[in-house]
Amino acid sequence: MKHAIYQMDIVAGNPKANRLRVEDWVKETVKKEQPDIIVLPEMWTTAYTLSELEKYADVNGEPTTSFLKELAKTYQINIIGGSVANKREGKIYNTSLVFDRGGNLVYGYDKMHLVPMLNEPSYLTGGREKVCVFELDGIKMGLIICYDLRFPELARSLALQGAQILYVVAEWPTARKEHWKALQIARAIENQFFVVSSNRIGSYDGEDFAGKSMVTDPWGNCLHMAGETEEETIIASLSLEMVPKIRKDVPIFTSRVPELY
Ligand SMILES: NC(=O)CCC(=O)C(=O)O
Secondary structure, eight states: OOOEEEEEETTTTTTHHHHHHHHHHHHHHHHHHOSSHHHHHHHHOOOEEEEGGGHEEEEETHHHHHHHHHHHHHHHEEEEEEOOHHHHEEEEEEEEEOOOOOOOOEEEEEESSGGGGGGGHOOOOOOOOOOOOOOETTTTEEEEGGGGGOOHHHOOOOOOOOTEEEEEEEEEEEEGHHHHHHHHHHHHHHHEEEEEEEEEEETTTEEEEEOOOOOOOOOEEEEEESSSSOEEEEEEETTTTTTHHHHHOOOHHOOOOGGGG
């Protein structure tokens, strides 16, 4: 399954400009690489303009849903749509949307762990739906948003539900870049699945973002890592047969005794 991961800079508070950038990137990348699936970062329409989200947030998932749906259908690609600020019933969520090649919305997720270090709890509402896996091209996958990466129980739940790939869409700051790398490798090793991430670069309101979008295999090898400061596209084909092989060779899922812990 060929992935194209967009490590992008984000124009703060300008959803229209960011949609144009994504549209151009998809057009160019599909022409050059014919990926099966594309991956975008967290809050890619607005950046962390939290105090202004009343103005910039989507309303009931629009216009992002129509925009990504159209891209998926036009280019017949699966889309892990990063996340966007999304207003529903007077509350703003940090919402991820996933589309298949036919433009069908196959999964939606509201970020459940809001990050205190970036002041999210003052502006956003955390999702309270139980997480689940979704399927694209017949492969089970899970998706988490940035700070969620620090909660191993969440990734484990998705692995137990059969995920072979975990996507992490992020705006992870440079200040904690060592955690970013180590946590992805840890989640990959302990759950024996691929971890694929898209992080932004650039700065907003005094915070620098780390880039270093990554692809880690189920053995914990980092197969790809982007740089820290430039927009980049990672192209990665995943050998999914590694997942059952490693789960057979190091059978942690049959060795677990969850009733004891
Ligand atoms: N956007 C985020 O969730 C940032 C998470 C973060 O800064 C951290 O976990 O550290």
